[in-house]
Amino acid sequence: MTDTIKWGIIGCGNVTEVKSGPGFQLAEGSELIAVMRRNGELAADYARRHEVRKWYDDADALIADPEVNAVYVATPPSTHKAYALAAAKAGKPVYVEKPMALHARECVDMIEACRDAGVPLFVAYYRRALPRFLKVKQLLEMGTIGDIRFVTTVHTKKLTEDPANLPWRVIPELSGGGHFFDLASHTLDLLDFLLGPIRDASGRASNQGKAYAAEDIVSGTYVFESGVQGTGLWCFTAYQGGEINEIVGSRGKLTFSTFGSEPIRLTTADGIGEYSLEQPKHIQQPLIQTIVNELLGKGNCSSTGVSALRTAKVMDELASMR
Template identity: 65%
Template sequence: MKTIKWGIIGCGNVTEVKSGPGFQKAEGSSLVAVMRRNGELAADYAARHGVPKWYDDADQLIADPEVDAVYVATPPSSHKEFAIKCAEAGKPVYVEKPMALSGEECEEMIAACKERGVPLFIAYYRRALPYFLRIRELIESGAVGEVRFLSMTQYQPARVEAGAAELPWRLDPAVVGGGLFVDLASHTLDIMDFLLGPIRSVQGAAGNQAGLYAVEDIVTGSFVFESGAQATGTWCFSAYDYCDRNEIVGSKGKIVFSTFGNDRIEVVTAAGTEVIEMEKPLHIQQPLIQLIVDELRGGAPSPSKGESAMRTSRVMDELLRGYKAGRP
């Protein structure tokens, strides 16, 4: 079978360990080109990672005949632009999360790729991690009975000081579409879509309690899944400490796990508490990259596509709608 030759647009921090080496280590895959607007940084990345080519122009990388597929690892504000350019070039595209600035942009990306018959993958890599596959197996095997409800809680201290002259790009709504909620909660909402199925309805509120920046720093929501299971979620980014806890409660027990820890699962039933210890892969996107490569080489479909990622973006859009309209 053909080896899939990848190019990366935006070889920044996320590509150093989490994703970039996965394209080199996955079976049937190789990384042949990288791009960054700063040519010196692109050349440095290529030299350190053994990548044959580097560019400071995304269009040149996309047009490179040796590049079969493209990984877009830029901030969300440019995801739509590059995904559509890859589609126009007829090249499969793997886009970082969140998929785009809004559900409407996601629709445009999906339509462009469908029109040209180009696969569109999104980097919600938790769908391929053994940790979450084990949780899904527990749910499907009936280990905790029928799922009744779910709670999602994440909070952390503020990342910036009052009066900061510059804010990180993850707090710039023009670049991300929101604040840390969009960047971090998207992982939780997407993996719940994977574990429990699509969300049917959502209501929520967002606000800014600490006043350190313009975007939201707290979001709460209530959800109903198509299965009938219900959920609540709270995300706060100006709290006193760190918490990352999800509970799926069923008719016979519950499963307790984290979105970002990915190392410990607790299964609580009448028989007691079972603790399942897991080890995270070094290159955490590699399992999903492998499934994408397998699909491109004629294998089974991979689990994170434009359609599923758009559902997550739509849920976040709804939770932030009032805040963005000035009605927190």
Template identity: 55%
Template sequence: MDTVRWGIIGVGDVTETKSGPGFRHAERSELVAVMRRDGAKAADYARRHGVPRWYDDAEALLNDPEVDAVYVATPPDSHRDYTVRALEAGKPVYLEKPMARTTSECEEMLAAAERAELPLFVAYYRRSMSRFATVQELLDGGAIGRVHAFRVENLRPAPAAGDQVPWRLRPEISGGGLFVDLASHTLDLLDHLLGPITQVHGHALNISGTSQAEDTVSGTFQVGSAVVGTGLWCYAAGEDRDLVEIIGTEGSLAFSSFGQEPLRLRTGSGVREIEAPYPATVQQPLIQAVVDELTGVGVSPSTGTSAIRTARVVDTLLADYRSEHGFIFA
């Protein structure tokens, strides 16, 4: 195809600035239809963003002959259903992260893509951002020598207790808590920068009691035969901290996953700060890569095949916690 005409299923907050504008601004890409179960909200989104058509029924959007590909931007508990239905309707899918609640759901989606002989992409958009391309260039260029270790720390205060627990903290919807929502970004980025994680061990706890989801997770990792790492994700902490540090034989490179602070390259020559800001629409570089693949002029770095590796790591770290608390995903 020369131009990809997109339809979005689920026009919530993430589509307002993080992703939605990317489908309109990418080359050879158009946003032609949106769907939300609340028709008034779907109509409002279409009006505000100049989208020609809106629906309150997913099947209507999937059957729209002018929709070439579908972006699924709903909570994770419906990812499998909408993705399989879109693929069966003959439409490639770009899917919000995490790919699904569990690896088994991801496997069903990949099987559907294989049956349909269509591509499946996942919105781990850090793989295409220039900020992390700079990290990759420094590592590949030997700025810190041979990489042999990494550490991750992501701390945030516990969310305020309320009458209604947000869906991101409801495991039956999201697959877990903020660990699933946020840590999956960093784990996928490490997969991209260093290679697939080959061994993982860890523990998960609920400290704050503000929801049933895990809020503190620790892990140890191995990448291949020569790189080891540690991770701590605590969403019941007394401070904010966001650190990824990659350690090599000649120095280290530290950066945040979610902030825009300069990268910090530390070597025997001292410390060098490198500016690496986010784009205005954070998903646009990856959306462009997806469009490039669909139109035959490039390749996306984030696919269902890469994303399922992150799902397996998350599943391994949360397996005991899910079992102890009776979380079963049908």
């Protein structure tokens, strides 16, 4: 068994600059040894700036590198399936960015390919490993708000896209949908982590702003296997941005943001308490460490293809415009 996981990154774009890339170098038992970008000059520049030994402009060449023993796919969702299947065929564990794929059917294909190849599949829902949300989970498990009854999410954002120069995140054939698939996926996966799987979801999506083809508003309801109920509203053409989650129980509630750094607020009959936890500089590093630990036989990662498939199914069900 190897004592170091030697990573290769496919797609070294913005998300890898601070959020993830350095985490592969800083995690214990981990090393980033190769990066790939279709533009070779940009791949070489990334490798130089991040002190990575090898760079490629061809994904197959990186996957075939005998030194690379795990692959991180950091491209838009439209290529996640193809690269994951190629890595699995080469017998190498795969870590893919979120959302896992364009839709749940592709997620199933990825899970089956990795299972047949005998390699693990992980997904970058990194909030599962952040101290901030581990604290929320601890407070829930301690019974600080009593029996959990329901959860609400409201997430709004101003319309800022230029129709003449749209980002890939709102082009469905590249991202799977709009901002809902990019942003709400984090919250829905986090709720799966905190409250357990969702067994049933129903929603409605539409395009109100007409700035791009994807949905720009989604609302829906869902029921967890535990019986906890939930509602969500995501609007990306509102007059201002904001985002909040509330988990309400029989003796209190927890209020927190998925994306912000505001303190977690606990409200009970005894008053209001707040918990402030600093986010790590390289925000994916804690999850990367759990992946490395699992690959080295020292632990388990909670964000797998199976858990991410559950989130993909819920998103597909909520965004019923499609």
